[in-house]
Amino acid sequence: MDKKPTIKTIAQLAGVSHVAVSRALRGCSDISAETTKRIRKIAEEVGYSPNANARNLSSKRSSSIGMIVPSLDETSAYNALFNQISVSAAKRNYCVMLGSSHRNVQLEEQHCRMMVENGVGALIVSPCTSDVSHIKNICYGHVPVLYVGGKTDPNETCALFCDYYYSAVQAVEYLYSLGHKNIAFFAYAPANLTIRQKEKGFTDCMKTHNLKPRVYLCGDASNTIEAGIDITKKLILRKELPTAIWCASDLMAVGVIQTLRKNGFLVPEDVSVMGHDDLYFDIFPGICLTTLHTPFSEIGTAAADLAIDLTEKKATEDSLRQVFRTSLVERNTVAPPKNYNS
Amino acid sequence: MDKKPTIKTIAQLAGVSHVAVSRALRGCSDISAETTKRIRKIAEEVGYSPNANARNLSSKRSSSIGMIVPSLDETSAYNALFNQISVSAAKRNYCVMLGSSHRNVQLEEQHCRMMVENGVGALIVSPCTSDVSHIKNICYGHVPVLYVGGKTDPNETCALFCDYYYSAVQAVEYLYSLGHKNIAFFAYAPANLTIRQKEKGFTDCMKTHNLKPRVYLCGDASNTIEAGIDITKKLILRKELPTAIWCASDLMAVGVIQTLRKNGFLVPEDVSVMGHDDLYFDIFPGICLTTLHTPFSEIGTAAADLAIDLTEKKATEDSLRQVFRTSLVERNTVAPPKNYNS
DNA sequence: CGCATTTACTTTCACGTTAAAGTATATAAT
DNA sequence: ATTATATACTTTAACGTGAAAGTAAATGCG
Incomplete structure (x- = not known):
């Protein structure tokens, strides 16, 4: 196990100074084509691999970005986001440090501190609380932070948002266009900012059509599927089922559909059900x-590119805040209401 | 935005040499308690954060490990693995660089190269092919690599395995103990090494009980749920349903159960169905x-600890290869066969 | 009291790289 | 022929830290 070769190793073999090697490998024009070729050949032969620690230290640049997420379990959207960030960062030759906070502020802070120590050029954070002062204390003035995800303060200067008010409008307009008048909105975790945006959009849009906005919130289920099941059961008992239900999340919609079907209601014939996120397309049989498709790929690409632009200090003022919109994906859990002739 | 403070900044303020600061912050005993306290106070006040690039360069250590996985989508086990690795690494103050190869060897190689350049102390790789020569070319002799996951060559010297032969035995023994004699094994992707291990375990164990091992493989479905559905449909048509089915993955079992129920069969009363992995416990309503629970947390913890031990050159010879076993989780899709009196 | 040891530092150098400035030679312009 | 310029390098210093060696003062000990 011989020592890792450095530019000095190559310099010696090539009979030039180590700086000539450094510049040749970076393709600087003041090294002759011939010398560059020779140096590159030797580098290849000895299996040279640059030392980013030294490079970053000397050049005051960075070749990594960090990402901190609340979790990566199978029901979270951060997987999709990270997957894209990883790919986009690799395209620009950046590594990604990832930390999972498990919704623990102390752990989130530790990840942030470690990543800053390790020299990330920028940080993409999906904070686990709206208060991000612990992150700002560490990063402010030193490492740019880009916020993504539901808990982000809407006033944050550098952040990527998804317009959930608009997605509510999309949902209502679509269902209304099919003839639905009796539409309900099911949501979980009423304290969540994104849920409140959806609720506001839903209520406002229903009112513009002179329809009664029926909002059902469930705050005490163990997960969102359960919440969907709970609310649906209640409405079935009370015989208050609407003709269409828009759920704040796909998993909730799955719970709703299962419960409806189990109780003899046909989806979409009796009740139309619509979700949000488009994450579990082919997991649930039947x-x-x-x-509504959340553009995770686009958001991930934008996040990686913005983070790297911030690292390289070439982010433009108007790229700092970007708003994304969901798009309608018509599959087969929504249909016009019964007895409706369009 | 003032310059980031370094140990030299602190040294000047404290009126000591920068080495005294370095040693005080690291808690070396040759700096007096009084001076250490004073230095730490100043460090706190100026918001000092150590520069790991410089530290690693000077001390030839590393404060990060890397992980490369094929993907992080909602149906993969790598999420669970990474979550635990992230937590375990944080406990030892290590950052984790994560790369998603999307099952692309070139991208996997690029991630590997970038991480090595960025100075990871060790690499945890779930390779997307059994041939890992591209990884060895980059890492051999420089960065220790720890292999995890299904594609790993069983002869690899540094690797964490799950004993799938044993999990097959566990499954068969359990079903047999309940009285089942007509047991089938359903699997997807027959080329997969882990599947072959399960198949071998299943076949061997069935034979020891003088039972006919019924193996059903499906290689052309678009995902594992589909595969479960396909095989089940076929068996229902042929009226060849066994009394118990062990599926190579949980998702497959879900597809099987849905199909059975849709066709009027009760699970577990008519047919018992058992899965493998224990990943989607509360996602599928009903x-x-x-x-069989795969101990992802234990594997993740072991992987992080081993990778860090390798980084710190204190891994013991017998920790290099570890084998984990699944454990039975009895919920309610398995029951004794009909007409069986135990 | 004088010498060894301990305490609490400081000085110097190295890690691998890049930035910046310097230099020798060849070529071009006047 | 002289001077300017371009080419192709080299030399020096710096990035922030830590290892190793050095040192001055205080303390211990016979």
Whole structure:
């Protein structure tokens, strides 16, 4: 196990100074084509691999970005986001440090501190609380932070948002266009900012059509599927089922559909059900959910590019805040209401 | 935005040499308690954060490990693995660089190269092919690599395995103990090494009980749920349903159960269905799957600890290869066969 | 009291790289 | 022929830290 070769190793073999090697490998024009070729050949032969620690230290640049997420379990959207960030960062030759905070502020802070120590050029954070002062204390003035995800303060200067008010409007307009008048909105975790935006959009849009906005919130289920099941059961008992239900999440919609079907209601014939996120397209057998697609790929690409632009100090003022919109994906859990002739 | 403070900044303020600061912050005993306290106070006040690039360069250590996985989508086990690795690494003050190869060897190689350049102390790789020569070319002799996951060559010297032969035995023994004689094994992707291990375990164990090992493989479905559905449909048509089915993955079991129920069969009363992995416990409403739990947390913890031990050159010879076993999780998709009196 | 040891530092150098400035030679312009 | 310029390098210093060696003062000990 011989020592890792450095530019000095190559310099010696090539009979030039180590700086000539450094510049040749970086393709600087003041090294002759011939010398560059020779140096590159030797570098290849000895299996040279640059030392980013030294490079970053000397050049005051960085070749990595960090990302901190609340979790990466199978029901979270951060997987999709990270997947894209990883790919986009690799395209620009950046590594990504990832930390999972498990919704623990102390751990989130530790990840942030470690990543800053390790020299990330920028940080993409999906904070686990709206208060991000612990992150700002560490990063302010030193490492740019880009916020993504539901808990982000809407006033944050550098952040990527998804317009959930608009997605509510999309959902209502679509269902209304099919003839639905009796539309309900099901949501979980009422304290969540994104849920409140959806609720506001839903209520406002229903009112513009002179329809009664029926909002059902469930705050005490153990997960969002359960919440969907709970609310649906209640409405079935009370015989208050609407003709269409828009759920704040796909998993909730799955719970709703299962419960409806189990109780003899046909989806979409009796009740239309619509989701939000488009994350579990082919996981649930028999459910091909009509939903609103959140553009995770686009958001991930934008996040990686913005983070790297911030690292390289070439982010433009108007790229600092970007708003994304969901798009309608028509599959087969929504249909016009019964007895409706369009 | 003032310059980031370094140990030299602190040294000047404290009126000591920068080395005294370095040693005080690291708690070396040759700096007096009084001076250490004073230095730490100043460090706190100026918001000092150590520069790991410089530290690693000077001390030839590393404060990060890397992980490369094929993907992080909602149906993969790598999420669970990474979550634990992230937590375990944080406990020892290590950052984790994560790269998603999307099952692309070139991208996997690029991630590997970038991480090595960025100075990871060790690499945890779930390779996307059994041939890992591209990784060895980059890492051999410089960065230790720890292999995890299904594609790993069983002869690899540094690797964490799960004993899938044993999990097959566990499944068969359990079903047999309940009285099942007509047991089938359903699997997807027959080329996969882990599947072959399960198949071998299943076949061998069935034979020891003088039972006919019924193996059903499906290689052309678009995902594992589909595969479960396909095989089940075929068996229902042919009226060849066994009394118990062990599926190579939980998702497959979900597809099987849905199909059975849709066709009027009760699970577990008519047919018992068992899975493998224990990943989707509360996602599928109405399915509380009896399965074999893969100890992702333990594997993740072991992987992080081993990778860091390798980084710090204190891994013991016998920690290099570790084998983990699944454990039975009895929920409610398995019951004794009909007409069986135990 | 004088010498060894301990305490609490400081000085110097190295890690691998890049930035910046310097230099020798060849070529071009006047 | 002289001077300017371009080419192709080299030399020096710096990035922030830590290892190793050095040192001055205080303390211990016979």
